[in-house]
Amino acid sequence: MDKITTLGIEPVDEIKVFDLVGDFAGVQGSRIEDSKGHTILRACGNYDLSGPENSFVGAHAFSNFIKVTKDGKSRYFLFDVGQNRTALEHNSRVFRTLDPDFDLEKVEFILLSHGHSDHFYNLNLALEMVNPRKERQIPLYVAGDSFFTPRAKVSGERFLKSGEYLVIAPDREGAEKRGGQWIVSSRPVLLMDDTLLYLGSIRPEAKKAGIAKDYEMKPRPWPKFYECDAKGNIIDSSVEDEADEDTSIAFNLRDKGLVVITACSHGGVNTSLLYARAVSGMDKVYCYYGGFHPNSDVNATAADLLSHGIRYIIPTHCTPWGLVNLLWQKNQEAEKPFLLTKNHLAPVGNIYTFSKEYED
Ligand SMILES: [Fe+2]
Ligand SMILES: [Fe+2]
Numbered sequence: 001m002d003k004i005t006t007l008g009i010e011p012v013d014e015i016k017v018f019d020l021v022g023d024f025a026g027v028q029g030s031r032i033e034d035s036k037g038h039t040i041l042r043a044c045g046n047y048d049l050s051g052p053e054n055s056f057v058g059a060h061a062f063s064n065f066i067k068v069t070k071d072g073k074s075r076y077f078l079f080d081v082g083q084n085r086t087a088l089e090h091n092s093r094v095f096r097t098l099d100p101d102f103d104l105e106k107v108e109f110i111l112l113s114h115g116h117s118d119h120f121y122n123l124n125l126a127l128e129m130v131n132p133r134k135e136r137q138i139p140l141y142v143a144g145d146s147f148f149t150p151r152a153k154v155s156g157e158r159f160l161k162s163g164e165y166l167v168i169a170p171d172r173e174g175a176e177k178r179g180g181q182w183i184v185s186s187r188p189v190l191l192m193d194d195t196l197l198y199l200g201s202i203r204p205e206a207k208k209a210g211i212a213k214d215y216e217m218k219p220r221p222w223p224k225f226y227e228c229d230a231k232g233n234i235i236d237s238s239v240e241d242e243a244d245e246d247t248s249i250a251f252n253l254r255d256k257g258l259v260v261i262t263a264c265s266h267g268g269v270n271t272s273l274l275y276a277r278a279v280s281g282m283d284k285v286y287c288y289y290g291g292f293h294p295n296s297d298v299n300a301t302a303a304d305l306l307s308h309g310i311r312y313i314i315p316t317h318c319t320p321w322g323l324v325n326l327l328w329q330k331n332q333e334a335e336k337p338f339l340l341t342k343n344h345l346a347p348v349g350n351i352y353t354f355s356k357e358y359e360d
Contacts, residue, residue, distance in 0.1 A: 002208040006281040010070070010194040011254035014355040017261070017289065018065040018102060019348050020091055021082030021122075023317055025058035026346020034359040040312075041340055044098055044349040054094045056349035059084035061118040062263050062291060062317045063126075067101050068195060068251065075192055076106040078130070079249060080113050080263050083121035091348060092129060099351060104129045109139040109191070110180075111198060113263030114246035115147040116225060117168040124171060127178035140180045141191075144201045144245030147184075148172060150228040151241055160237050167232040186245070188279045197250040197280055202267030204244050206275045213304065216268030218296040242266060248290070250276045254356040256311070257284030264318055265293045270304040277308075285310045287354055291317030302326035311360055314340045316347040336360070 025045075032041040044056065061082035068075050082088050095102040107130040113119050123140070131138050142148075150169035159165050172182065186201035206212040225241040226234045246266035251259040260276045267275065269292040277283055285308050292315050295301060302323055305313065315324050331339040340352070 001210040002205075004209050004211075004278045007188055007190050007197060007279055008194070009190065009197050009250065009252035009280050009282070011252045012068050012070040012195050013254055014069040014353065014357075015251055015253060015259055016067040016069075016101060017352040018095055018099070019316070019350040020065045020078075020095065021059060021061045021063035021084065021087045022347030022349075023058055023060045024346055025056045025348050032340060036359055038353070038355065038358045040353060040358060042351040043346065044094075044351065045346055054097060056094055057084075057087045057090045058346070058348050059087040061087065061122075062113070063088065063119075063122070064261065065095070065102060065104070065107070066261075068192065070195055074101075075108060076103070077192075077196075078107050078110045078126060079261060080119040081110065081122040081126040083118045085122060085125055087348070088122045088125055088129075094349070105132070107138070109141065111141045111249060112147065113248070114143070114243045114266060115149060115151060115170060116243060116264065117151070117153070119263055120170055121168060123180070124174045124178055127175060127180050131179040134179050136179055137181045138179050139183050140175060141183050141185065141198055142245060143184070143198070143247040144186045145184060146243075147245045150230070150232060152226045152228050152232070152234050154224045154226060154237075160234065165234070167228050169228075195251065197276070199247045199249065199272070199276060199279060201245050202247055202272050202275050203242060206267060206271045209275075209278065211274045211278060212271045213268055213274075213300075215297045215300050216271050216295050220266075220293065220295060248272045248276060250280055252280065252282060253286055253354055256354070256356060256360075257286035258282050259287040259354055260285065260289070262288070262290030262292070264291045268295065269293065269301050270308075273308060287312040287314065289314040289316065289352070292319040292323055294318070294320040294323070298322045298326065302330070306330060311338060312340055312354075313338055314352070
């Protein structure tokens with residue numbers, strides 16, 4: 001067993017997460033507030049107060065714009081960039097009209113969770129929006145060289161036989177031409193003056209450390225991704241692409257605990273969280289947000305997820321309905337609701353604020 005090296009995360013005062021690109025656009029414009037009237041969730045939905053012309057566009061993908069504040073100073077970055085051009089352009093325009101904090105030109109760097117197209121395909125566009133005059137270098141973090149491998153997305157065996165599958169690979173040089181600067185780190189690293197933990201390649205590292213949940217290490221039931229050669233031919237359709245480079249990020253919210261954001265959880269929904277706890281040396285989990293990807297045992301996933309004592313669980317993107325339903329049932333029985341549910345109904349157009357000042 002490998003021993004995990006602990007990296008202490010410097011505390012921050014506030015984390016504001018914008019759901020920039022997400023799978024569905026909803027209709028609700030609502031808020032969830034604490035007892036003092038602080039807005040924890042502003043679900044802008046399709047109408048809000050700004051009119052139907054400012055509806056968000058839903059598209060299967062994931063991208064967050066994140067603002068982090070410490071001692072009165074704020075910094076900004078993107079976690080993933082989605083894959084639909086219209087969604088990224090349009091939703092950025094809408095967020096700009098709704099919240100003055102949203103400003104892509106303030107983005108210092110882009111973190112990419114893994115090499116599936118719904119997370120990286122808009123990268124060149126995102127760089128053009130973040131760095132329109134190409135005058136800056138924008139660090140682009142990926143958690144393993146496997147990120148750059150072309151992948152085939154396959155819906156069934158017959159598509160393999162007919163050759164009707166989609167191959168998508170990151171445009172390494174295109175990103176560099178737009179100021180992108182690739183940084184590969186399979187090991188966890190602290191960024192932004194040690195306030196942000198980028199967890200690196202979770203699945204293999206958690207396995208080596210002996211903290212991976214076995215049921216989360218089995219092949220996913222859906223969808224299937226296969227590695228390809230440079231010409232787009234599938235190398236071996238019996239070996240599923242496990243997205244070994246998949247990663248998550250974590251913050252230490254002052255007086256509250258860990259705030260962990262996962263994109264697709266190919267490292268395992270609970271395994272990724274256990275890894276974040278082990279690397280940070282922090283056991284108290286305040287918030288777990290992200291795509292809780294289906295695995296072989298939804299009941300075990302839900303039971304384990306509830307065992308961490310998480311104050312807020314926010315399922316989004318690829319979370320299966322079965323898991324959301326199990327969490328929803330438990331939420332009904334809970335003394336304090338722990339599920340911020342707007343997101344799985346409409347995982348785009350939401351603004352979450354987690355602050356040391358807010359009541360639990
Ligand atoms: Fe994925
Ligand atoms: Fe995804």
